[in-house]
Amino acid sequence: MNIKKFLISSITIAEMEARKLRHDPTELWTRIIQPALWLLVFGETFNTIKAMPTGNFSYIQFITPGILAQSVLFISIFYGITVVWEKDVGILTKLLSTPSPRSSIVLGKSLAASLRGIFQAMMIFALALLLGVKIRLDLLDIVGVFAVVVLFAMCFSSFSMFLASYMKTRDRMMGIGQALTMPLFFASNAIYPISVMPVWLQYVSIVNPLSYVVDAIRSMLLTGSYGNLLIDILALLFSTIVFVTLASTTIKKLLE
Amino acid sequence: MNLDSDGVSILDVPAIEAHNLTKVYRDNIRAVDGISFSVKQGEIFGLLGPNGAGKTTTIKMIITLTKATSGTLHAFGIDVFKSPETARGMLGYVPQSISVDTDLTAYENLLIFSKLSYVSKKERNTRINDALEYMDLSSRANDLVKRYSGGMMRRLEIAQALVNRPKILLLDEPSIGLDPSSKKQVWENIKQLNHEFGVTILITTHDMSEADELCDRIAIMSEGKIAVLGTPVDLKRNVGGDIVTVNLFSTSPAISLPKEIGHIIHNNEKSIQILTTNGEEAIPLIADFFRSHEIRIESISINKANLDDVFMKYAKRRLGDEMYKATRNMRRDFVRHAR
Numbered sequence: 001m002n003i004k005k006f007l008i009s010s011i012t013i014a015e016m017e018a019r020k021l022r023h024d025p026t027e028l029w030t031r032i033i034q035p036a037l038w039l040l041v042f043g044e045t046f047n048t049i050k051a052m053p054t055g056n057f058s059y060i061q062f063i064t065p066g067i068l069a070q071s072v073l074f075i076s077i078f079y080g081i082t083v084v085w086e087k088d089v090g091i092l093t094k095l096l097s098t099p100s101p102r103s104s105i106v107l108g109k110s111l112a113a114s115l116r117g118i119f120q121a122m123m124i125f126a127l128a129l130l131l132g133v134k135i136r137l138d139l140l141d142i143v144g145v146f147a148v149v150v151l152f153a154m155c156f157s158s159f160s161m162f163l164a165s166y167m168k169t170r171d172r173m174m175g176i177g178q179a180l181t182m183p184l185f186f187a188s189n190a191i192y193p194i195s196v197m198p199v200w201l202q203y204v205s206i207v208n209p210l211s212y213v214v215d216a217i218r219s220m221l222l223t224g225s226y227g228n229l230l231i232d233i234l235a236l237l238f239s240t241i242v243f244v245t246l247a248s249t250t251i252k253k254l255l256e
Numbered sequence: 257m258n259l260d261s262d263g264v265s266i267l268d269v270p271a272i273e274a275h276n277l278t279k280v281y282r283d284n285i286r287a288v289d290g291i292s293f294s295v296k297q298g299e300i301f302g303l304l305g306p307n308g309a310g311k312t313t314t315i316k317m318i319i320t321l322t323k324a325t326s327g328t329l330h331a332f333g334i335d336v337f338k339s340p341e342t343a344r345g346m347l348g349y350v351p352q353s354i355s356v357d358t359d360l361t362a363y364e365n366l367l368i369f370s371k372l373s374y375v376s377k378k379e380r381n382t383r384i385n386d387a388l389e390y391m392d393l394s395s396r397a398n399d400l401v402k403r404y405s406g407g408m409m410r411r412l413e414i415a416q417a418l419v420n421r422p423k424i425l426l427l428d429e430p431s432i433g434l435d436p437s438s439k440k441q442v443w444e445n446i447k448q449l450n451h452e453f454g455v456t457i458l459i460t461t462h463d464m465s466e467a468d469e470l471c472d473r474i475a476i477m478s479e480g481k482i483a484v485l486g487t488p489v490d491l492k493r494n495v496g497g498d499i500v501t502v503n504l505f506s507t508s509p510a511i512s513l514p515k516e517i518g519h520i521i522h523n524n525e526k527s528i529q530i531l532t533t534n535g536e537e538a539i540p541l542i543a544d545f546f547r548s549h550e551i552r553i554e555s556i557s558i559n560k561a562n563l564d565d566v567f568m569k570y571a572k573r574r575l576g577d578e579m580y581k582a583t584r585n586m587r588r589d590f591v592r593h594a595r
């Protein structure tokens with residue numbers, strides 16, 4: 001397979017989605033409501049009662065990276081549904097009648113997911129500034145946060161498309177998405193430090209990829225201590241490559 | 257190189273050549289059951305059959321959207337199963353159900369499609385605008401497709417298949433769900449494409465009038481098999497001819513018609529049905545005949561032989577019950593008895 005053609009096809013598939021969002025950006029705006037509520041209601045409330053041992057940081061500072069990661073997770077984990085839906089209405093089938101390689105769908109869609117992730121991250125940055133949440137506004141750190149968001153969105157959207165290759169229906173994908181998101185979210189360090197969890201949950205959170213993502217974002221936005229950062233990012237990069245490759249080979253099962 | 261009858265040299269490779277093509281879905285459903293056919297370059301070839309005959313499955317195997325269980329398939333000599341991406345580069349595909357992206361504009365639909373077909377940047381705009389112009393969509397090119405009518409969406413589907421400049425166009429029931437005037441327009445577009453650019457066209461339909469109108473040759477499919485294959489004229493000739501019904505003012509006396517005009521197959525007091533080889537040519541002869549016998553005619557009607565009759569004969573089933581007509585039954589009875 002020709003790498004250049006593969007990339008052209010993938011980028012075109014991402015472009016297609018970007019154009020759709022430009023025509024109707026409603027979805028982008030509605031997706032900001034949930035994280036806004038987390039920060040405003042949950043964040044502000046716990047901020048005042050100071051119930052969490054969040055170290056030198058206020059609670060709302062503490063959860064801002066967590067909420068960012070969570071909202072990108074929500075976007076990506078349901079990407080398989082989009083692909084199943086596009087297959088059901090024939091859009092995908094149509095794309096696959098071109099000379100483009102079928103596997104380019106996965107990279108294209110995961111790029112589109114990261115595009116949404118970037119928009120989400122910008123909105124959460126804006127929200128944080130608006131609420132006066134103190135975050136480090138160092139250029140390199142911000143670039144780093146965006147890089148993590150992009151990888152994370154690609155990783156989980158590919159994972160979702162990988163599942164969709166076998167699940168094949170929207171209902172099943174919806175069920176799986178819901179079954180996964182809440183446990184991932186609550187068994188992570190997104191809204192409370194790992195130290196306050198029951199011991200068994202601490203073990204779960206250690207193997208939870210979301211924890212690593214939150215940890216990476218938190219180190220760049222809040223602490224500025226990059227001890228684990230390299231490992232976090234390498235682990236994320238590795239899983240992204242694995243899942244994009246895996247889903248690219250399985251996606252044809254969905255299309256049959 | 258070969259010589260055809262006009263002495264013009266042509267490359268004698270069929271546009272599509274299917275050999276023992278078979279598709280078995282899960283639960284042992286034999287959707288396509290060992291069909292072989294070949295589509296000549298530049299012709300409009302029709303697959304005609306009722307729902308479930310296996311037409312869509314056949315097209316999907318050609319465009320490599322579904323894997324054949326067995327058999328071989330070549331497009332312009334290229335093994336479709338071995339080089340699917342090369343094959344798709346020569347093919348344009350219009351699926352049975354509308355599948356353009358309704359959240360994009362017509363222009364964007366074609367833009368995305370041309371990029372996925374690796375049309376060079378230089379050529380992209382010309383091709384897109386040509387295709388839009390050709391399918392009469394230029395004035396609405398920048399509207400979101402969700403505001404289009406069904407006929408326009410269909411035409412956009414075809415425009416989309418054209419940016420690839422395909423050598424073969426695969427059309428799966430292109431006029432399904434269209435009102436009569438949109439249907440006519442799509443038919444015109446299809447004929448024009450074939451005549452002007454010599455695009456080879458494979459079309460599926462369950463509508464016999466569509467097949468009759470468009471196709472140079474037709475394969476009638478039933479239950480995954482090709483029941484019969486030929487030109488519409490030959491196929492219709494095989495089932496007899498046209499029926500001319502003569503209605504009289506008064507009960508007819510016993511008459512016998514000269515053989516060269518036709519056979520009386522039914523004489524129902526004031527209405528006489530005559531089987532002829534060509535209805536239009538027989539009508540003046542019939543009128544003269546009755547006038548010379550001083551029998552007054554109230555009206556004459558004609559019932560042309562059609563592909564439904566052909567289908568009935570070869571597949572032993574009807575294409576659609578709504579096409580059921582008592583007179584056709586009578587003709588068939590007559591044709592069978594006459595043999």
Ligand SMILES: Nc1ncnc2c1ncn2[C@@H]1O[C@H](COP(=O)(O)OP(=O)(O)O)[C@@H](O)[C@H]1O
Binds near residue numbers: 281305309
């Ligand atoms: N994806 C599929 N899985 C199982 N059976 C199928 C599938 N697609 C079509 N079939 C079956 O194959 C047969 C032929 O279908 P199809 O090719 O769509 O016919 P047509 O296009 O002539 O209406 C039908 O019996 C249909 O139910």
Ligand SMILES: [Mg+2]
Binds near residue numbers: 352
């Ligand atoms: Mg069909």
